[in-house]
Amino acid sequence: MSSAPTPPPATRCARHPDVETGLACGRCETPICPKCLVYTPAGTRCPDCAAIGRPKMYILGPLDYARAVATVVVVGLAVGGLYGIVLSPSPRIGLFSLLIGGAAGYGVGAAIAALLDVTTSRKRGRQIQMVAAGGVVLVWLTRLVVSGVPLEWALRDFTGFALMAVAISVASQRLR
Secondary structure, eight states: OOOOOOOOOOEEOSSOTTOEEOEEOTTTOOEEOTTTOEEETTEEEOHHHHOOOOOGGGOOOHHHHHHHHHHHHHHHHHHHHHHHHHSOOOSSOOHHHHHHHHHHHHHHHHHHHHHHHHHTTSOOSHHHHHHHHHHHHHHHHHHHHHHTOOHHHHTTOHHHHHHHHHHHHHHHHHTO
16 A cells, blocks of 8 residues: 655744745745745745845946936937928928828937947936937927927927827837
8 A cells, every 4th residue: 555645844934933834935945934925037035035136227327327318418409400400390280291200200219229228338217218208309399499490380290299209109118
């Protein structure tokens, strides 16, 4: 006759000594209970082993911010000035103007994201996305100033709004 295998002896949670558990941290083998259990990409961990810091690509220092802002100011002024010379805003809504705005927005968003990758050593996150969005708005404002648009036309600049929406979306997606 074969006997059933005996279960391992029950251990007690390191943080909650009154709780019996059969679980252990996948890194340090410390006994943990379901209350202490932390799911990580590498498996279950105790709270001490799971306290992983933020990845370095999401931590920005003052120099990273300065580089990012300088990048978007240069790109925003240059691209906005060129865009204002080539295509002045129009109060008319047309499919062609929206397509031009969307294509330009894609190009602007991709350029800002690519330059921010280089100048900030591939930093990512919400802060860099906000800097990129500010650069896109700077492109739009520079375009309006260079082309000498009256204020009432600027508020109906659907091409510019298409540029901003697409560019902010593209830059944000690339800088996640």
